[in-house]
Each structure stands twice: as C-alpha cells, then as structure tokens.
Amino acid sequence: MSDTLSTGTVPASAPPPTRPSSRHLAVARLRDLALVPAIVAVAIVGWIISPVFLSTDNVLNVLQSMSEIAILVLAQTIVLITGKMDLSLESTFGLAPGIAAWLVVDPELTRGLGLGLLPDAWAVPVVLLVGALVGAFNGLLIVRFGLNGFIVTLGMLIILRGLLTGISGGQTFFALPGSMTYLGSTSWLGVPASIWVSLLLFAAGIVVLGHTRTGRALYAIGGNADAARAAGIRTDRVLWVALVVASVLAALAGLLISGRLAAVPAAQGDGAIFQVFAAAVIGGVSLNGGRGSVFGAFTGVLLLFMIINVLTLAGVPAQWTNFLNGAVILVALVVSRITGGKAQT
C-alpha cells in the first residue's frame, strides 16, 4: 500500500476541534435583548423632544395603540417559527368581529346593516369561532394538501377581506353589543384592559414557546422538519394547532380594536400585515423558521410604535408617517444586522 493512497494511517496529531468561545454563547443568549439599547435610545430622544413622552398617560397611550397589532405580531411569530407564514391574519382581524356584528346587530338600529339573528351573548364566541375556522381552513390547505403557505394565505387574505366587504356592503358596523365593546374599552386598575390582555398573552407566549414541549416542537419543525418528525414530534398536528391559535389570536385582536372604536369598518386591519412582518423581523424572528423569540417580537413591535409616537410628538405631518414608517423598518433591519452579526432572513 503506497502512502499516497492510504486513508487511515494519518497519525492523530491534529488538535481536536476547538470549542466555541464563551463569548459566542453569551451573544447567542443576548440576542433576545438586542433591541433593548435601541428602545432606551428612542426613549431618551423622545424625552428630549417632548418631556410628555415618558409621562404615564403617553406610555399607556403607546401601549394601547400597539396592543392589537402586538397580538397580531405574537400570532405571526408563532407561525413564522414553524417556518410557515400567515398573511391572512390581517383579514381575520377584520372579518371575525365583522361576522359577529353582522349576525348580532339589530337591523332596525343600523339602517339594515346587520341581520340580528343571534342574541348579543353569542357575539364573542362567534368572533373566536370564526378565527378558529379560518385557521383550520388554512391548515387544511397548507398541512393536509401541502400547498404553499404564502400563496394560500395570500388568497385567504383577499377572500376574507372580500367577504367582509360583501356582508357589510363596504360600510361600517356600529351599535355593537356591550359584550363586544367591553374588552376594548374598559380599564382594570387604571390601565386599559387591552394592554393587560396583550401583555398577558405575550407572557403566556414566552412560557409556552420557551418552556413547553409543544412550544419547543414549533422551533424544531421550523429548524428541520424531518429531524423533528424523526424525534417523534407529530409535525402536522403541531402545524395545524399553530395556524389555528394564530387565527384565534388575530380574531381576539380584532375584537379588542372593534371594542375600542365601538365599530367594525370594512377595512379593519387592511394593510396591517406589513407592519406585523416588519415588527417580527426587527424583533429577530427569522422568516426561514426555527429562530426568534416571543420576547424579541415584543421588543420589535414596541420599538416601532415608540418611534411612531416620537414622530407624532415631534409634529411630523401625518402625510409623512408612512414614508417614515418604511424608513424606520429599513433602518431597524440594518441596525439588527449590525448588532446581530447575521442577516435577518
């Protein structure tokens, strides 16, 4: 056997592979907190521009204005971590309370807008049921029939928006029953209930995704679906549950905003999905699945709404808000690319 052709005779002189430095590990754990410095910086800038910024009223104002979108971000985060995406959340956000209002509202009071078929007490269950049905239908197409999640939910986004426009005739449902307006309009301990609800949901999300087997299964599926299946995870079932939970959360968020505004406009949630995606990605959730955290997503949505609030306080004309929103998203992405060291995908 000549030396050039042997494979197994090389002495084990090479050092064993080096361990990654502890610094690397620290960075990995700190990624959750990546946006905290940015949030502090915006808070300081806001306080300099207007001392009102850090007043209790304004802080509650920011938290309330973001609470509904934040729940959508939570819903989208759950879906994104499994490696899928759900564009239809923004339409579910409008349709779920819309259907409830349509079935419950008295046509006598609203010039024939509603049907008045169901008693008022049914409104909230109907909202959540519509969410669950939309999620189950998404699951049927994506999980069962293996269709592309992006296209399926794009189709659902359009169809659900069209359904809401159809049943409302493009108008706004009003004269909603008290059960529908309660959560969005009441206060607990001096703090609007919608803030409590969104914070509690985020806390629950952190616990479920970080500390239960089902939550970790979401990460496993998003990271490597075959490996997850090999580890005994029922991947189809988990995906289905994720899609249903996300849609129910979107319906609940829609209920909160309907309650706050005491109305369901036909365009409720229209275009919100872009902000939702932006907040999730800024918060470190990967569009490729398997990476990101609920806390990170929360910091993402908080940062976005703080910046919008600062711009408002600074007197930036409303016509420029969209331009600046887009700029904020791009800048936040660049910043997270620099601090995270890896491209957000």
Next chain:
Amino acid sequence: MTAAPYHPGDADRPVVEAVDITKRFGSTLALSGAGIMVRRGETHALVGRNGAGKSTLVGILTGLQAADGGAVAFDGRPAPPLADRDAWRQRVACVYQKSTIIPTLTVAENLFLNRHARSRAGLIRWSSLRREAQHLLAQWSVDVDVRQPAATLSVEQRQFVEIARALSFGARFIVLDEPTAQLDAAGIDRLFTRIRDLRGQGVTFLFISHHLQEIYDLCDRVTVFRDARHILTAPVAGLSRQALVAAMTGEDVTMPEADHRPPASDAPVLLSVRDLVTASGARLSMRVRAGEVVGIAGGGGSGKVEVAEAVVGLARPVAGSVTLAGRVLRPGSVPDALAAGVGLVPQDRHREGLVPGLSIAENVTMTVPQRIGRYGLISRARRDALARDTIAALTIKAAGPQTPVADLSGGNQQKVVMGRALANDPRLLVLVTPTAGVDVRSKQTLLGVVEDVRRRGTAVLVVSDELDDLRICDRVLVMFQGRVVAEMAHGWSDNDLVAAMEGVDLHHV
C-alpha cells in the same frame, strides 16, 4: 414511552438478522431476496456500488421503510411494527449523511428533543435538561459544550452527538451511513478511535463506506451487495482486496463496444489545464489533444466535478489557467467559455441543464442566440430548423420542436442537454455524469455521439464514475480526495479502475 422495555439478550444471538428481504420501488427492484446478519459486538461493513441496495436495506433495518417480503429480527425476536418509533429507537439507530440535528437549537435540546426534562407543572426545566445533556455527553466522552447552537458543530462533533443521542435511547446497534464522506483524515482517525472505544463497551456497528481501506482498518466482517442481491459475507481478515472488489463489480453487463481507434499521435494539443486549484482544494493539470477522449473518474468527494466546473467556467478556480486552442479562458466566466467553443453537459440536468417549462427548441438554442437571429431578435423558423436537426441527430422521441422538455423521459431530456452542448459546434465537449438516470438505449445514443464529435476533431472530457461512460475514453485520470492518483490507458480492467476510485491500489498491497 409506550413500548415495553427492551432488553438485549445473550451474546450469541445476532443483534440483527434480515432474511430474504425484497423491496420494490415502482418497476425497480431495490432488494431481491437479500439478507444480512450482524453479530453482537462486531463492527460489520456493508459495501456495494451505487444502486446496490445499501440505502434501502438501511431504511428497512431502521424501520423507516417496510419490506415487501422477508423478515427482520432483533436479538432473535421479530422487529416491532413500523409505527412504534420508540421500540425501534431502543433497538437500532442510524447516523445518516444528512444531519438529523436541528441547527437552530442548542446541543442539549437536540439531545432531548420532545423528551425534555419537565417539572410537575409540565414546564421544561432547562437547568436539569442541560445537566442531563452534559452527563450524557460525558458518559460517552464527547467533548462538546451543550449550550452552543447545533449549527456551530463540526461534521465530526455532529456525528458524535448523534451517536450519543442514539445510545441514550438504549440502542446498542448503530448504523453509520458513509460517516467518513465529509471528514478529513484526522477527523476519520478520531471517529475510528471513538468507534473502537464504543465497540469495547459492547456497541455493535454497521459501517457503510465507499473507501475500502477503511473497512480493512476498522471492521471485523464485511457484507457485499450488488444489483439488489447479497453477494457474500466474510471476515475481513481472510478476504483479499481483489476478491472484495470483484464481489462488488461482478460481471458487469458491458456496453457493446465500438472498435476503439486512438487519436492520431500528431494531433495538436487543444486543451491545456495548468495547475488548476478549485475552491474545494482539488488540483488538476492535463493536456488533451484534438479528437482525444479523456475520462476523469472518481467517487463522490473526489473533486472530479469541481475541476470540471472550473474548466468550463461554472466555478471560479483559486489558481491555475485553462487554455483552449491557444486562447486563455477567463476564470469563472461561462460566456467566455462558450465563445471559446466549450460545450457542457452539466451534472444535474434538472438544476443546471434544462428549463423544463420551455420547449425543446428553446432549450437547445439557449446558448447560441446569435445563430438563430440577428439584432437580438430571434427567428422562430431558424430556431425550429436547428431544433429539428438536433431531434433527428440524437433520435429524441418528441412530437416536435415545440414539445416542452418537461414532457420528455429522462433519457430524452438528457439528449436535449447534449443537443444544447453540441449546438455551438464545440471544440471541447465536457460531459459530467452524462448517463446518470437514463435508460440503456439513450445511453448508447449519448455515448455514440462522443464517437462522432471526436472524429471531427473535438476534444472530449468525460467526468463520471460510471464504468460504461469511461470505457469510451482513450485514457482515464482517476481522482481521489482532490488529487489525480492514477492514469489508465484504454483497456483498463474494471477492478483496477474501481479500486483506484476507492483509494486502493491492487498492485502495491
């Protein structure tokens, strides 16, 4: 766990025994009455050429696929039903070439995925999970920090982690599917040390490799599969390399060989490759004369495809130059290579060779827009005429030039790729695995084309590990681990060539 606990029995019963296994995929017979018996505590090698049925057998032994016929027994008892994953995991584990690690999760979580340590409230206890993971890795002496994301593991560490995970399910029988394919020599050495240690602790291995030397270094017995059948099982020590290679190759059904006429010895040198180094580190220098057919042979990971891609401009080489008919090709530029007269049949026709939704005519003429029109406008008539010529010359079975290539069979698709490579009347034709996945008839046509073009003075490179492809060559350069290790003139013996591709030299043992 739902399964009844599984206790391996006494030492003289085989760890696994598969008898008379038959498995069909559609019309192909993947296994035909094949079997294997692995004794407790041995390291057993499973070898065979591509398509011999090794992967199918592994799928059946690990419970991922059901056999159509035959029986599998672990420790003398029938295998559990396929749905009972837990029972399978207690008996057998497989470390595949493809990772079953989730890169975004930590090593600790990967080890205990879906069986995390939990508190009474049902919440995961990360601290005890990490402790258990550390304990598990320490038990099998795997030196890896369990807190790091699995994406940061090297291939070698990943394999150790997968082995430790398999052992933690209670399996003491582990299938290693080409574990050395992605390792360097030092890594292979450490892997073998680890395997010998575990063998000492009573773990049984089924070791699959294309490198025969490794089997002599590591294994006790070897089983050879060929053409879906079991050929032999024998102690490694008593089996010569010649006998092993002969068992693997057998009496290959050879292609009817046209009488071979070597190129004129005074033909000018057309292609000259000087000190080419690819990004993966493979090296090649060679000169090819007009009308000469040169083979570049080697197994997966030998670097043969990488050097071919560097020659044709698909990949940018790190160093070296390629000269075709006196013209130095711009490194990494396909347009320059086309302009100089290079025709290419790439390795994967689905990925690089064809646009499936477009017609035969559009695919064939893709590289030669200047021949079918002027001023950037394409003449449909001229394009279809060119395509009809190709269809006739290569006997492509299709309704006409407008047929989408997606509607063609694999062999006919490959002919379209060949037609495209020939469309610019190349001076150098580079064929990478030109007959992969095509039927015998198409194979004959495709290889017959080579004979035609070489008579017109075209130089041909055939990059393949298929003996039939290489048989038409005037000489074959054999690559192994990025280097040319042998050059064989026409008329080589199958055994010599296969042995050289596997990294063994039969004449210097």
